[in-house]
Amino acid sequence: MRDHGAVLPDEPDLPIRRVLPSVRAALDDRGSAVLVAPPGTGKTTLVPLDLAGHGRVLVAEPRRLATRAAARRMAALVGEKVGERVGYAVRGDRRTGPDTRVEVVTTGLLVRRLQHDPALDGVDTVILDECHERHLDSDLALAFCVDVRANLRPDLRLLATSATADTARLADLLGRTVVAEDALHPVEVVWAPPAKVDPPHGLRVDPRLLDHVAATTRRAFRKRDGDVLVFLPGAGEIAAVADRLRDLPVRSLLGRQDAAEQDAVLRPSATRRIVLATAVAESSLTVPGVRVVVDAGLARVPRTDHARGLGALVTVPVSKAGAEQRAGRAGREAPGVVYRCWSEAAHDRLPARPQPEIASADLTGFALDLAMWGAPGGDGLALPDPPPAGPMTVAIETLRALDAVDDAGRVTARGRRIAGVGTHPRLARALLDGAPVVGAARAASVVALLDRESPGEDLVAGWRRVRDDTSFQQEVRRLRADLGASSSPARRMPDDLAAGLVVGLAYPERLARARGAGGSAYLMSGGTAADLAPGSALTGVAWLAVAAADRPPGRASARIRSAVAIDEATAREAGAALLRTSEEVAWSGGDVVARRVERLGAVPLVERPLSTVSPTVVAAALLDGLRREGLGLLRWDKGAVALRQRLAFARQALGEPWPDVSDAALLDGAWLGPDLVAARRRADLGRVDVAAALRRLLPWQLAGRLDAVAPERVAGPGERRLRVDYADPSAPVVALKVQEAFGWRDTPTVAEGRVPVLLHLLSPAGRPVAVTRDLASFWQNGYPQVRAELRGRYPRHAWPADPTG
Template sequence: MLPDEPDLPIRRVLPQVRAALDGHGSALLVAPPGTGKTTLVPLDLAGHGRVLVAEPRRLATRAAARRMAALVGERVGERVGYAVRGERRTGPLTRVEVVTTGLLVRRMQHDPALDGVDTVILDECHERHLDSDLALAFCVDVRANLRPDLRLLATSATADTARLGALLGPTVTADDALHPVEVIWAPPPKVDPPHGLRVDPRLLDHVAATTRRAFRERDGDILVFLPGAGEINRVAERLRDLPVHPLLGRQDAAEQDAVLRSSAARRVVLATAVAESSLTVPGVRVVVDAGLARVPRTDYARGLGALVTVPVSKAAAEQRAGRAGREAPGTVYRCWSQAAQDRLPARPEPEIAAADLTGFALDLAMWGAPGGQGLALPDPPPAGPMTVATETLRALGAVDDAGRVTERGRRIAGVGTHPRLARALLDGAAVVGADRAAEVVALLDQESLSDDLVAGWRRVRGDSSFQQGVRRLRADLGSVRASRGPRLTDDLAAGLVVGLAYPERLARARGAGATAYLMSGGTAAELAPGSALAGAEWLAVASADRPPGRASARVRAAVIIDEATAREAGAALLTTEEEVAWSGGDVVARRVERLGAVPLVERPLSTPSPALVAAALLDGLRREGLGLLRWGRGAVALRERLAFCRQALGEPWPDVSDAALLDNAATWLGPDLAAARRRADLARIDVTGALRRLLPWQIAGRLEQVAPERVEGPGERRLRVDYSDPEAPVVALKVQEAFGWRDTPTVAGGRVPVLLHLLSPAGRPVAVTRDLASFWRTGYPQVRAELRGRYPRHAWPADPTG
């Protein structure tokens, strides 16, 4: 089937490709854009048998098939055909069929052996989409276990192919076919970096101005790369006087075909990343690159997933620039500086590293390899996100506890969209009607959504490309009879479907007229300033993200609902629990009905569990401190004596610091807490008795020996010991009371001398000593001289030890 024209570099390596497949059965072809790998290789390999080509995008799938059919002088559907979701153009003579990688994965789930197919070509594997990784792993598995005769060729536009080469074997490399492309650096004035889906309008102004400049300075059509549909629309508004044509993956097929046909009139094509590879926009001699890409990101901790805007990678920037050199020498205007180019990442991050893996996990379960075990994936799925994905599937009823797919999971997978949306379509159709359910799910599957989702739904209902997606979903759904759909308004119908898809995002307002909400998954959320949804008590949130550095998520799209709809959509999250907690400075006991983290109904609980009350009291102590207990003189003194024992002798004497007492409160306060019911009961606890529970039995009887309350003084007097400083126990007495005392008394079994505070007859300090004998010899004579004159009526013997 290989035509004589065109003469592209890939022709020179076709013999090597055939030899690699004949000898090894699988191979990798590295060929830059424009070499002919997408079109000439399949036509050449069709001489060996039927070829199935997988492309990562619908647009590229249809374009590749049209191009190959034109090369062999036929219409699509004869020897060259294609299939995308909802559309297939093939016939009995078809030798080359081009499909999307997603469709290939679903086809292999039903027919793993790919009966009738001799060669599978996985095009543009360097893009590392999830479907591409799955298709590669499934094909390798099939070759190893079912079809060793099935030939497998993966193609890549970049040379960074170590992982792919390790899986596939021989690597064949083709020369670069691009014409020279001049690079013009056109950085904008100062603009803010992209944030989430937001792109600084000043950058869009600059892209539009650069496009005008290119239109003046260069000939030929201009291809402008922008991150998404929203930016394409806004730049198109700024270029209304130029012949602007958008090119997007979700565009109507007829509109796409028109852009991909040659045109005598000069054009400005505004495109997303769909135009980076796999297809040629004819007539393009100039590329204007905004330098941004839109990629999926998932906040697994909060259950939030969204597309975000990031700087393009160096590899992607090179491919974009190459669009200007496919047919003749060209020019690329890069809307960033050469210094910024050096800071770009070398290549795009594989989708498996950051995307929501729920659909990926379902495909693995369908294949019989939960978690990817035993499959030759280019990169293993990250453990945490994979666990979250599996838990989500389990909650949807799509997999069992062992991770095996269920019949419901097969039904969900058959819908051909994200498992959450498939669940919403299947379950929502029975309530709101199949047509409305399909429309809402088609809306949720779009890249950008309106703040007020229902208003956005009404705007796009008549759009042909939107209805095309609705028809595909409706066909996947089959025949479903609505049980009560006609009685629901559009708002409640949309809200129910959204809630079925994202039950953890059902949100209730925090206060009347507020813009702050609590979602059932436990994440706080806020409406954007000026939102039309402000003041609603309940929302079903379709899209939310959490900006860096902010605790609350930002609601990007939602529907106003009522509590009944929230209860119906989130039925699996409804719980009724007895809650006993420390709140507002005391124990609060109540029976609470919740929707996930959102409280619905609270009623007082008259007979709460004593164990729960004790736990609440312990929580109160930890929050407010030991001051909730009444510390009498005896309790304070005992704690100080215990602290001294711990300081002097260490374990097993207990630690009675605040932190330790709070940590072990359940041990030493346990029996008392069992009888307590409220804050006031804490003040009635015998703290002295409770503290004694901390003493192990083997040392409990030694407390008086180690830390006696009093020590014996002269004349059989007993003097109280102050242990308030655990490092220095103190005995305070008047100098005359120490007469006859030769040595300093000790505690801790003689290890620690007390610190004597010697006082005047009036009780004023005159000396502090731990060595009484030395004080009598050296310090007392001076003290005696001073005090004899001041207190002549008191005896001041020259020898106080006699």
């Protein structure tokens, strides 16, 4: 079977058969093409078998489950076992042989192979399946293959397949697009919205929605023929719905399941069943017997808070394209029906397609792959979308901290070793550096646990729960194999400290110290506050190594999702690169504090007072305190307040060079220079002569003019001197009783005659009766009414008809 003879069987007769000649022609013409084929048309199985007639075919699938399922289906079509003409390879598991013509691999594994063998010796055609899903590995595999064709293997044929028609960018990169018709069987849509549920928040899904999904599934199972495939966002929701349907024949299908359990679900069943699945069942595989789909309408996607180094899975509404993919599962073998647990109006508001992973995911591993390829940052590669600049910068900085790339972004020898582990660079670093300390077995176990979707809040308890899980142990064995010869622990450690050390090596910025005794609030070494869930078994632990945390919108602190209790010594060892000792003179707790502090990142460890401190450094701390707490730290007596008001008026009336004495200007602190240098603590600020400091602001040529521009008093009728109130710098006020203004014809002025004062005229009892800047007008127009109102009330006072005489 090593010749280029055809592999394609005569059956089944699926729609894709009618476009196979066009696919071959497109590849013969240009060497690359795009195939658009909806679910159920046969693109995943029949196209590779057909192209195997040209030579060896490598098919890349985005998920391990789909990889194995596609290989099994193709092998069955040609009447053989997996590993003969059709084989597969996933991380830790490969079944191929000397006669293998079609090998199905995960896109991640294809990227690894391209890194080790860019020429892909012995491969004639690469098929990148389900490119519409836009995973990071899929984007990398596409870009690398295009680069290989352009510079190394122009004879390598490249086909990208998509279940959606949104392929403009793919067509730009690969050329001709071939479109297959829809699947053979129609799918009826039933809109089945719940009565009232809250939208998802983070990982939380309203239990009322799960009640509704379970009830809809029960109804569909009772009313319709065939198996029922139910789409839910994650393992937790699958377990919850399974519990609600425990009287029915329920099976689960998840990416993290044991391969044997997955295989059992993907084999035909003699009896009807309900299959609860995550997005792994959306495409690239067929769950046999399914005639009904129940769609909860939710998807779980990664989101990264790049500023805080926090990553988490969040629950979002499915896209229209995703909903169409899911519905197609019901029509693969016969006419079917999909129950959508949302309204038709809500469907119209769904996003057209899912957001590409590159837009929101942690890009550390992506950046390392680019550096390994010799294209740091992706420069010159045909990526479907360029990586966002900010997250890419964070990713490269992380790689530098791991010594995986140098200052120019080129991969280092350690970076190649990290990449060879085949997991996230942080986890690879934890494995490589943790194994010599805690032992290869425990390091591999903790890293395998961290790579799972939900390790549990108490990570050590989660470790104990999965120790006997077959898929978990398979990953542990793979990681140990990547380490090479097993290393013995350098010292004996309990499991919690061993796990905590490995977690801390992976996420040193998440080493967290309790804020106060017995509480649930923590400060992580990266500077982010974090809280345990109410009632957590970890409450009161002094130190945590946090494996997973997120910060929901609107919350000031992060929520700890998974952690392990450690001690300070373990925190110091795991976060050794973050240890710093510095001398700090700062405003803290309402006064100047001078101390020598040892910190683990943002977390203080040891503090000791400093006995000798530079006066200028203390002055800077005092100024910081003044800016934080305001000018009230100074002693503002009446004279200082009045002087500031007079200066403010002069500035308002005449402008520069009269000094600015606003809060913003005074908080600059320059006017207090000598006083700050002489001060040592908060109390010294209260002894500063504020009035003298304010007068230092006056240039010498203005000092003698202040009394003329902003006099404290102005001359009144006779020999009286009346105080001017400058509280409002735009309107200086003189207050006096009406009788005291008799004989005064014109309003007095300040600012060297430029600004009339605002007269507040009072009754004999001191109550306001009139406000004016034009005294002459008041005597003529306002006074007669005032006189008429007050002469009867105050008959003992003089109320002349002409008060100016």
